Amino acid sequence: MADASHDLSKTKKSYAAVGIALLVFTVVTVTIGLAPIFDMGPPGPDAMDFVLGLSVAAVKASLVALIFMHLNHEKGLIYKILLFTFLFFLGLMILTIFADTDPILEQFETLKTTRGWLMDKPR
Amino acid sequence: MEIPYEVTPRRDTGLYNAKLGVWLFLASEVMLFGGLFSAYVFLRMGVQPGVDNPWPWGVSVHKNFVWLGAINTIVLIASSVGVVFAWVALKERNWRRYQIYMYFVVACAVIFMCIKSVEYNSKLTKHHGIKLVDNSVMEGVIKDKTDQVRFSGDKLTFSLQGAVPAVLSDFTDESFPAFKVTEGPEELVGNEIKSASEFKSWFAKGRRLAFEKLTEERKRYRGELASGKGNPTPVSVSSSVTLVSSAPFAVSGNPRKLIGHNETTMNYRDAVRVEGKLVSDDVMFEVHEVDLQLVVPTKQPESIVWSVINDKEAKKHFFDLKEKKYNELIAYYEKHGGVVPEAQLRGRYLNVQYVHVAAEGHGEEHGEAKHGEVHASEPKESAGGGESEGHHGPSRVIQVPRDQIKFMSNHGPRYGTYYAIYFTMTALHGLHVVGGALVLLFFAVFGKKLYLKNPEHLANRVEVGGLFWHFVDLIWIFLFPIMYLL
Numbered sequence: 001m002a003d004a005s006h007d008l009s010k011t012k013k014s015y016a017a018v019g020i021a022l023l024v025f026t027v028v029t030v031t032i033g034l035a036p037i038f039d040m041g042p043p044g045p046d047a048m049d050f051v052l053g054l055s056v057a058a059v060k061a062s063l064v065a066l067i068f069m070h071l072n073h074e075k076g077l078i079y080k081i082l083l084f085t086f087l088f089f090l091g092l093m094i095l096t097i098f099a100d101t102d103p104i105l106e107q108f109e110t111l112k113t114t115r116g117w118l119m120d121k122p123r
Numbered sequence: 124m125e126i127p128y129e130v131t132p133r134r135d136t137g138l139y140n141a142k143l144g145v146w147l148f149l150a151s152e153v154m155l156f157g158g159l160f161s162a163y164v165f166l167r168m169g170v171q172p173g174v175d176n177p178w179p180w181g182v183s184v185h186k187n188f189v190w191l192g193a194i195n196t197i198v199l200i201a202s203s204v205g206v207v208f209a210w211v212a213l214k215e216r217n218w219r220r221y222q223i224y225m226y227f228v229v230a231c232a233v234i235f236m237c238i239k240s241v242e243y244n245s246k247l248t249k250h251h252g253i254k255l256v257d258n259s260v261m262e263g264v265i266k267d268k269t270d271q272v273r274f275s276g277d278k279l280t281f282s283l284q285g286a287v288p289a290v291l292s293d294f295t296d297e298s299f300p301a302f303k304v305t306e307g308p309e310e311l312v313g314n315e316i317k318s319a320s321e322f323k324s325w326f327a328k329g330r331r332l333a334f335e336k337l338t339e340e341r342k343r344y345r346g347e348l349a350s351g352k353g354n355p356t357p358v359s360v361s362s363s364v365t366l367v368s369s370a371p372f373a374v375s376g377n378p379r380k381l382i383g384h385n386e387t388t389m390n391y392r393d394a395v396r397v398e399g400k401l402v403s404d405d406v407m408f409e410v411h412e413v414d415l416q417l418v419v420p421t422k423q424p425e426s427i428v429w430s431v432i433n434d435k436e437a438k439k440h441f442f443d444l445k446e447k448k449y450n451e452l453i454a455y456y457e458k459h460g461g462v463v464p465e466a467q468l469r470g471r472y473l474n475v476q477y478v479h480v481a482a483e484g485h486g487e488e489h490g491e492a493k494h495g496e497v498h499a500s501e502p503k504e505s506a507g508g509g510e511s512e513g514h515h516g517p518s519r520v521i522q523v524p525r526d527q528i529k530f531m532s533n534h535g536p537r538y539g540t541y542y543a544i545y546f547t548m549t550a551l552h553g554l555h556v557v558g559g560a561l562v563l564l565f566f567a568v569f570g571k572k573l574y575l576k577n578p579e580h581l582a583n584r585v586e587v588g589g590l591f592w593h594f595v596d597l598i599w600i601f602l603f604p605i606m607y608l609l
Contacts, residue, residue, distance in 0.1 A: 012211050019204035026196045030189065033608030042455050042463075043448065044472035045609055053604045060600045068207050068593045070586075075137035078146050085150040092154075092161040099168035 018067045145587045166540040176539040177416045192607040202231030203596045206589040213582040225567030232560035250534040258417035259428040266407040272376035276399035283329040283362040288395040300372035307364030333362035406523040416474040444476040480518040555595045
């Protein structure tokens with residue numbers, strides 16, 4: 001029982017730490033969004049700004065998922081479910097490559113046009 | 124009835140059932156939001172610079188909203204921490220602390236929704252855009268509902284069919300105009316109508332009358348047809364009525380309900396014609412920024428927007444800012460190589476600038492001294508005036524002739540794809556917040572009985588409710604940057 005309560009106080013500390021980290025990352029997100037110095041690439045939004053902004057969001061999201069949602073120590077079945085979720089989600093995101101192609105004019109050049117999807121290319 | 128595996132884990136899954144259930148549910152939720160995130164990417168990448176309605180990126184447009192979004196992020200994070208602490212409190216068998224944490228979480232949810240409603244309200248009622256016929260766009264505020272056509276009518280003509288005429292809700296006089304029926308079915312001619320409710324009952328009566336006449340006519344037609352006397356007279360019933368008012372009445376024609384109007388008539392979509400005299404159909408508009416993304420750069424100096432704004436200083440300011448930013452772009456590309464891409468030249472960075480219309484000239488009531496005073500007292504009042512160029516304070520209200528307007532709207536979902544996906548995703552997220560908060564509130568208020576019976580069971584319920592709550596937080600973590608910052 002003593003051990004359990006010790007565990008709980010440790011858990012509480014980690015929850016508080018994650019909470020503070022999330023607040024800090026929120027400040028970071030806003031700073032990245034507002035401060036011109038974090039405007040990667042040419043002025044205005046471009047791929048690098050998205051990579052930066054979404055990376056911070058991804059770090060925050062994984063903190064929430066791992067610590068608050070207990071995914072750092074969970075039973076195997078849940079990871080199996082989430083594997084499928086992840087694959088479907090990945091599929092949905094991969095679909096968006098088609099946003100950058102013209103299905104009529106470029107159907108044989110998909111690779112050529114999507115190659116630069118992380119770079120800033122003239123349209 | 125005892126439901127198994129609510130507290131003890133099942134041997135094959137290693138989980139108590141509710142947890143497995145909520146994870147399956149969250150998996151489907153990921154699909155739901157994943158599809159919408161995917162749609163966001165499609166909509167955003169599908170915007171052709173210079174062709175489609177532009178995507179308002181970044182803080183320049185949402186300056187006032189970034190802080191609301193950031194506060195909301197912090198509120199949701201705080202509530203997530205609250206949920207896990209409530210769960211720990213249950214594990215420690217501390218009911219009082221559990222309840223406090225849970226109420227804190229629900230309070231956070233309420234604050235979140237309040238801030239959200241402030242934001243929605245601001246977008247829907249305090250931010251407007253007008254697209255002129257040459258596709259130049261002015262962002263700002265439409266003053267005093269002047270998007271409506273102000274008309275002084277004395278005669279209404281409509282048909283006694285369908286719904287009660289929409290014009291009824293557009294009368295702006297305090298007292299209902301006194302109407303007299305001058306033309307129409309003879310039973311109705313001479314009727315007098317003195318109030319809105321009287322109008323409605325009179326309309327229902329007239330509609331019934333017209334319908335009875337039509338039935339009669341049909342009967343007559345079938346009779347003639349059956350008697351076989353060659354061509355029967357066609358069915359013809361006029362349900363048209365004309366109402367004349369003793370004194371002119373004021374109508375504010377909602378443009379969404381109108382087909383068109385001119386100096387003497389106003390035609391509604393439900394086939395009501397109002398005759399009288401046009402008072403004014405100019406839109407009074409306070410300009411905050413001018414958006415020339417849809418105008419070819421070489422045509423921009425001659426754009427209609429400048430003749431509408433009619434302020435040389437404002438125009439000069441726009442092109443000065445544009446040139447300054449253009450030089451920045453050139454400097455960047457000289458340093459890093461390459462030429463400025465077309466998308467950059469046509470995009471928001473160069474072609475959307477703050478514009479401040481000075482008070483001199485037409486606006487007599489906004490004298491120069493008054494302007495200075497306003498400037499000093501409330502420098503941040505103007506929604507767009509966040510730029511560091513020093514042009515703060517409200518712009519002078521300008522008069523936009525209606526025949527120059529192609530489209531005008533508030534920043535609601537109809538204003539563009541950004542606003543459509545913004546409202547879709549944030550509203551769906553908001554519904555999740557409400558749903559999650561209700562569940563957690565239920566556990567906080569009605570949990571005592573279960574707590575006394577089996578505290579571990581309640582802890583599991585809170586954990587499962589918390590999982591959903593964290594998921595809602597997680598979605599917001601992504602929504603905040605993509606909707607407000609990037």
